[in-house]
Amino acid sequence: MMLTGKSATKSQRPTTDEPGVLTLGRTRGVAENFRALVARHVHSDIALDASTYTNSSKKNEYPDLYRAIFIIIDAPQALDESLALVESLRSANLNPIICAVITGRGAYNKMKYFLAGADCCIKLNTLSEENAELLSDFFSSEEWQREVNLVLDPTRICLLGTRKKLDISFAEMKILEAFAQTSNHILSHDEIARIMGLNVNFYDPRALEKSISRLRGKIKDMYGANAIQSIRGYGYRLMRGLISTT
Numbered sequence: 001m002m003l004t005g006k007s008a009t010k011s012q013r014p015t016t017d018e019p020g021v022l023t024l025g026r027t028r029g030v031a032e033n034f035r036a037l038v039a040r041h042v043h044s045d046i047a048l049d050a051s052t053y054t055n056s057s058k059k060n061e062y063p064d065l066y067r068a069i070f071i072i073i074d075a076p077q078a079l080d081e082s083l084a085l086v087e088s089l090r091s092a093n094l095n096p097i098i099c100a101v102i103t104g105r106g107a108y109n110k111m112k113y114f115l116a117g118a119d120c121c122i123k124l125n126t127l128s129e130e131n132a133e134l135l136s137d138f139f140s141s142e143e144w145q146r147e148v149n150l151v152l153d154p155t156r157i158c159l160l161g162t163r164k165k166l167d168i169s170f171a172e173m174k175i176l177e178a179f180a181q182t183s184n185h186i187l188s189h190d191e192i193a194r195i196m197g198l199n200v201n202f203y204d205p206r207a208l209e210k211s212i213s214r215l216r217g218k219i220k221d222m223y224g225a226n227a228i229q230s231i232r233g234y235g236y237r238l239m240r241g242l243i244s245t246t
Contacts, residue, residue, distance in 0.1 A: 018045060018046055018047075018067075019046075019065060019066055019067035019096075020046055020047030020048060020049060020065060020066050020067065021035075021038055021042060021046060021047070021048050021049070021066060021067060021068045021069075021070070022048075022049045022050070022051065022065075022066045022068075022069045022070070023035045023038060023048070023049070023050045023051075023069075023070045023072065024050075024051055024052065024053060024069065024070065024071045024072065024085070025050070025052060025053070025072040025074065026052065026053055026072075026074060026075070026078055026081075027052060028050065028051075028052055030072050030074055031050035031051060031052060031072065032050045034050075034070060034072050034101065035048050035049070035050040037135060038070065038135065040135075041135055041136065041138075041139040042139065046067075049066075053071075053078075053081060053082070053085055066093075066096045067096060067097065068096055068097040068098075068099060068144070069089060069093075069096050069097070069098050069099070070099045070101050071085055071086060071089075071098065071099070071100050071101065071118075072101045072103060073100060073101065073102045073103065073108070074103045079108060082100065083112055083113065083116050086098055086100060086113060086116040086117050086118050087116040087117055089117070090116065090117025090118075090183050090184065091117070091183065094183060095240075095241065097119045097120070097143060097144070097240055097241075098117060098118045098119055099118065099119065099120045099121070099122055099138065100113040100118045100120070100121045100122070101121075101122045101124060102121065102122070102123050102124070103123075103124045103125065108121075111231070111233075111234060114184065114186060114231065114237070115184060115186065116184070117183055117184045118184075119143065119185075119240050120138060120143070122134070122135065122138060142225065142226055142239070143239055143240065146225070146239070146241065146242065148161065148223050148224065148225045148242065149161075149162075149241075149242070149244070150219075150223065150225075150242060150243045150244070151243070151244055151245070152173065152176050152177060152180060152243050152244070152245045154173055154177060154245070157169070157170055157173045158173075159176070159219065159222075159223075159243070161222070161223055164222055164223065166218060166219065166222045166223070168215070168218065171195070171196050171197070171211070172211075172215045172218075174195050175187070175192060175195050175196070175212075175215065176215075176238070176243055177245060178191070178192075178195055179228075179236075179237075179238035179243070180238065180243050180244065180245050181245065184237075185237055185238040185239075185240055186231065186234075186235060186236070186237045186238075187235050187236055187237075188234055188235040189205065189208060189234070189235050191235065192208060192212065192235065192236065193208055196208070196211065212228060212236055215228065216228045225239065225242060226239065227239050227242055227243065
């Protein structure tokens with residue numbers, strides 16, 4: 001099932017078992033131009049749709065249809081509108097990777113998009129073919145290429161992969177559980193400190209950083225995945241879709 005009618009430009013392939021990619025722009029032309037750039041990086045069996053901000057306003061319109069949703073912000077006046085769109089899409093859809101794509105000039109706050117629910121921000125000068133290679137970092141990233149799926153088992157206090165089981169501490173289990181149950185998969189330093197039972201007014205940031213580094217290293221050594229990423233000046237983010245809870 002893909003979007004129908006006037007609300008989206010559909011891919012030529014009618015159906016697929018593989019979740020597709022949706023590009024959203026203020027205008028249909030912007031969305032379709034970016035879809036053409038995306039097409040250079042994905043397999044031909046992945047459906048690509050293009051739509052506009054207005055037609056994306058209906059909640060629950062995209063449940064599990066898309067692996068990634070790109071929101072193109074091509075003008076300063078679109079910043080507030082696009083932030084609200086990210087938040088709305090994330091509240092209704094927890095699975096897709098949401099990317100904010102900022103083009104042209106103008107300042108923007110990447111952290112605002114992360115907190116609204118975006119998983120990445122991509123800065124392009126223009127939506128031209130010469131910028132197509134700038135998307136290669138995303139499509140070669142672990143987030144897009146990811147093949148590992150882990151289950152957090154709070155009863156046995158461990159992570160379960162297809163063939164490997166990783167024992168973790170109770171505090172590490174609570175941290176991963178909090179990450180997985182937060183829509184934007186982000187926790188601040190203070191939030192993690194509370195989960196660890198630390199006094200948020202007096203804890204040593206280096207101790208917290210060491211604890212997260214240890215947990216990240218355990219998962220990396222066992223499964224080869226960079227599960228937890230640092231957000232400078234704020235906290236940490238769990239890779240979307242990597243860990244689910246039982």
